[in-house]
Amino acid sequence: KAGVTQTPRYLIKTRGQQVTLSCSPISGHRSVSWYQQTPGQGLQFLFEYFSETQRNKGNFPGRFSGRQFSNSRSEMNVSTLELGDSALYLCASSETGGEVYGYTFGSGTRLTVV
Amino acid sequence: QKEVEQDPGPLSVPEGAIVSLNCTYSNSAFQYFMWYRQYSRKGPELLMYTYSSGNKEDGRFTAQVDKSSKYISLFIRDSQPSDSATYLCAMSRSGGSNYKLTFGKGTLLTVNP
Numbered sequence: 670k671a672g673v674t675q676t677p678r679y680l681i682k683t684r685g686q687q688v689t690l691s692c693s694p695i696s697g698h699r700s701v702s703w704y705q706q707t708p709g710q711g712l713q714f715l716f717e718y719f720s721e722t723q724r725n726k727g728n729f730p731g732r733f734s735g736r737q738f739s740n741s742r743s744e745m746n747v748s749t750l751e752l753g754d755s756a757l758y759l760c761a762s763s764e765t766g767g768e769v770y771g772y773t774f775g776s777g778t779r780l781t782v783v
Numbered sequence: 784q785k786e787v788e789q790d791p792g793p794l795s796v797p798e799g800a801i802v803s804l805n806c807t808y809s810n811s812a813f814q815y816f817m818w819y820r821q822y823s824r825k826g827p828e829l830l831m832y833t834y835s836s837g838n839k840e841d842g843r844f845t846a847q848v849d850k851s852s853k854y855i856s857l858f859i860r861d862s863q864p865s866d867s868a869t870y871l872c873a874m875s876r877s878g879g880s881n882y883k884l885t886f887g888k889g890t891l892l893t894v895n896p
Contacts, residue, residue: 673826702883711888712827712871725882759826766882769815769875774826 671695673762673775681781687748690778694741694762701743702772703735706757715758718743719766750782786810789872789887798896802859806872806887809853813874813885816848818857821869821889830870831857862894 674693682688694701703715714727718737735745741762747754757779761772789806796802804818815834819827831846833839833855839846845858855874859866872887 700882704884704886712873712884712886714883714885717882719882727883761826769881769884770817770829770832772829772884774819774828776824776826 673760673773675758675760675775675778677778678776679779679781681783682750683783684750684752686750687746688750688780689744689746690758690760690780692743692745692760692762692775694743694760695773698762698764698773699741700763700766701737701741702761702763702766703743703745704759704761705729706759706777707755712759715745717766724766747780752782755780755782784809786885787872787874787887790890791888792890793893794890795893795895796862798862798864798894800862800894802862802866802892802894804857804859804870804872804890804892806855807853808855808874808885810874810876810885811850811853812876814877815875816846816855817873817875817884818844818846819871819873819886821871823868827871862892864894864896867893 817832
């Protein structure tokens with residue numbers, strides 16, 4: 670079956686702009702999580718959605734937001750981009766989110782802010 | 784202090800060597816322990832997971848959890864060049880109410896032919 674699909678794969682944006690990243694989960698998976706990966710901080714949890722509801726949120730500023738649609742696809746948005754937002758953004762899907770060993774990650778979106 | 788600390792490496796070993804990767808953690812509420820492998824330009828993929836303390840073996844891979852010491856390990860026997868990747872430990876407080884993984888920073892492993 671198809672894996673987790675993230676689009677676009679690469680993105681270059683200018684400071685101050687905003688960006689929207691997309692994640693299509695595995696068919697049947699209703700939980701989508703987002704993580705930011707940087708060399709300095711590693712993988713850090715951004716937020717998790719299930720049935721269009723955010724159930725958990727990490728320690729990121731309000732510039733980072735997300736949403737989930739009725740078909741379980743999810744988007745995350747970063748407004749007023751800063752250089753430090755340059756990172757690999759990963760999404761992971763699972764059936765319910767509770768089976769923590771069942772998360773499947775996408776290949777990520779590489780965001781570069783210049 | 785970060786909740787999960789992982790030896791940063793990088794680690795370079797000859798083919799056939801036994802590799803030991805380790806993480807320590809500070810939060811005693813962690814119950815689920817996982818190891819992910821991440822190849823360059825790819826997302827992490829789950830290698831192994833264990834619940835609470837003990838050992839788990841899968842082929843050339845063995846995961847160990849010592850909750851009394853808050854220490855987890857991944858051993859790779861007969862390492863292969865195809866094992867060259869970044870290895871990430873991850874943990875979760877519980878299976879049903881937290882919905883998030885807490886990761887170590889990862890250890891870059893290179894297995895030389």
